[in-house]
Amino acid sequence: MIIGVPKEIKNNENRIALTPGGALELTKRGHTVYVQKDGGVGSGFNNQMYMDAGAQILNTIEEVYAIAEMIMKVKEPIEAEYKLIKKDQLVFTYFHFASYEPLTHAMIASDAVCLAYETVEAPDRSLPLLVPMSEVAGRMAIQQGAKYLEKPIKGKGVLLGGVPGVPPGKVLVIGGGVVGTQAAKMAAGLGAQVTILDVSLARLRYLNDVMPANVVTRFSSEMNIRDLIPHMDLIVGAVLIPGAKAPNLITRDMLKLMSPGTVIVDVAVDQGGCIETCKPTTHEDPTFIIDDIVHYCVANMPGAVPYTSTVALTNATLPYAIQLANKGWKQACNENRELKLGLNVVNGKVCYKGVSDAFNLDYTPVEDILD
Numbered sequence: 001m002i003i004g005v006p007k008e009i010k011n012n013e014n015r016i017a018l019t020p021g022g023a024l025e026l027t028k029r030g031h032t033v034y035v036q037k038d039g040g041v042g043s044g045f046n047n048q049m050y051m052d053a054g055a056q057i058l059n060t061i062e063e064v065y066a067i068a069e070m071i072m073k074v075k076e077p078i079e080a081e082y083k084l085i086k087k088d089q090l091v092f093t094y095f096h097f098a099s100y101e102p103l104t105h106a107m108i109a110s111d112a113v114c115l116a117y118e119t120v121e122a123p124d125r126s127l128p129l130l131v132p133m134s135e136v137a138g139r140m141a142i143q144q145g146a147k148y149l150e151k152p153i154k155g156k157g158v159l160l161g162g163v164p165g166v167p168p169g170k171v172l173v174i175g176g177g178v179v180g181t182q183a184a185k186m187a188a189g190l191g192a193q194v195t196i197l198d199v200s201l202a203r204l205r206y207l208n209d210v211m212p213a214n215v216v217t218r219f220s221s222e223m224n225i226r227d228l229i230p231h232m233d234l235i236v237g238a239v240l241i242p243g244a245k246a247p248n249l250i251t252r253d254m255l256k257l258m259s260p261g262t263v264i265v266d267v268a269v270d271q272g273g274c275i276e277t278c279k280p281t282t283h284e285d286p287t288f289i290i291d292d293i294v295h296y297c298v299a300n301m302p303g304a305v306p307y308t309s310t311v312a313l314t315n316a317t318l319p320y321a322i323q324l325a326n327k328g329w330k331q332a333c334n335e336n337r338e339l340k341l342g343l344n345v346v347n348g349k350v351c352y353k354g355v356s357d358a359f360n361l362d363y364t365p366v367e368d369i370l371d
Contacts, residue, residue: 001325002032004068006061007039010075012283014042014306017072020053022314027054031325036064043310070324075300076103087111090329094118097344098245098358099272107345113329119242119352120342127242131178132312136302138182141265145234148263148287148294155294156261158233161191168192172228174220174249174274175238176203179267183236188215195228225249230257237266237274244354245272252276260292270299334370
C-alpha cells in the first residue's frame with residue numbers, strides 16, 4: 001500500500017502521525033511511505049531520519065495526498081485540505097466529527113473512507129488510540145491550569161501545592177476516565193486538594209482505592225457540581241462520550257458561583273466541550289475570560305509537547321496501520337472489530353451513530369458497508 005504522511009497545518013500543531021521507526025516497520029513489510037518535507041521536524045525527526053527508515057520525501061502536501069492510498073494524520077483535515085482528499089482514499093486520523101458539522105459534510109462529499117482514531121474501541125470498551133493523547137492532555141491540563149492561576153495572567157494568584165503555613169490549591173476534575181485520572185494524579189503530585197467526579201460508582205471505587213489521600217471522589221450530579229465550584233481554584237473538564245458531543249455540565253450561569261480568577265481547562269473542547277462557555281482556542285491565543293473566569297480551551301493540547309505525543313501516538317496507531325496496509329481497509333475492518341468501530345464516514349455514508357445523531361444525518365450501519 002502507498003501511505004502518505006502530510007505535515008500538519010493546524011495552528012501550532014508540531015506533531016506528525018508517524019515516527020521514522022514507524023515508517024521502517026511499514027517499509028520493511030513492502031509498503032511505500034511518503035512523508036512531506038520537514039513534516040517531522042517539529043517533533044524532532046528530520047528528513048534524513050525518514051529516508052534512512054526507507055521512506056521517501058515529497059516537497060508539498062498536494063503531492064502527498066495525490067499519491068497516497070492511505071493518509072495518516074494527527075488532527076482532522078482543515079478546510080485547506082478538504083479538496084485534496086480523494087474518492088476511496090483511506091484517511092486515518094483523529095476526526096472528532098460530532099464537534100464540527102462542516103468537516104462532516106466535507107468528508108461526506110469527498111467519498112473518502114474516514115477511519116477515526118477516537119472511535120477505535122477495544123473489547124473492554126477502552127479507546128486505545130485516544131488513550132495516549134488523553135494521558136498527555138490530562139497531565140498538561142494541570143500544568144497549564146497551574147500556570148494560568150498566576151496573577152499576571154488574570155488568575156487567582158494561587159500556588160497549587162501551597163507552602164508551609166499556606167493551604168494548597170483546590171482542583172475539581174469532572175470525569176474519571178483517562179484524562180481525569182491523569183489530571184488528578186498530576187494535581188495530587190503537586191500537593192493540591194483534588195476532588196474527582198464521575199457517574200460510575202465502580203469507577204469511583206477504583207479511583208478511591210488507587211489515588212493518594214489528597215484525592216477524594218464524589219458522584220457527578222448538577223447539585224454536587226454547584227456545591228463544589230465556589231470553592232475551587234482550578235476546574236478540569238474531562239468528560240468523553242465516544243464519537244458524540246460532550247454534554248454541558250457547567251453552564252453559563254454557574255460561572256457566577258465561582259470566585260474571580262478561577263481557571264477552567266476544558267479538555268473535552270475537541271468534542272464540543274463539557275463547559276457551555278468554552279470554545280476552541282489555539283496555543284497562540286490559548287485563553288479568554290468570561291465573568292472573570294479564565295478559560296483555557298486549546299483543542300490540540302498535546303501538540304505543545306510534540307516529541308512525547310508523536311512517539312506515544314505512533315506506539316498506539318502502528319499495529320492498526322500495519323493491518324490496514326497489509327489487508328486493505330475493508331478486510332482489516334471485517335476481521336478486526338476494533339477497527340470496524342473506527343469507521344465513521346465511508347464513501348459518502350455516515351456509519352457511526354454518534355455522528356449521525358449529532359447533525360440529524362442519515363445513518364447507514366457499518367455492516368451494510370462491509371458486506
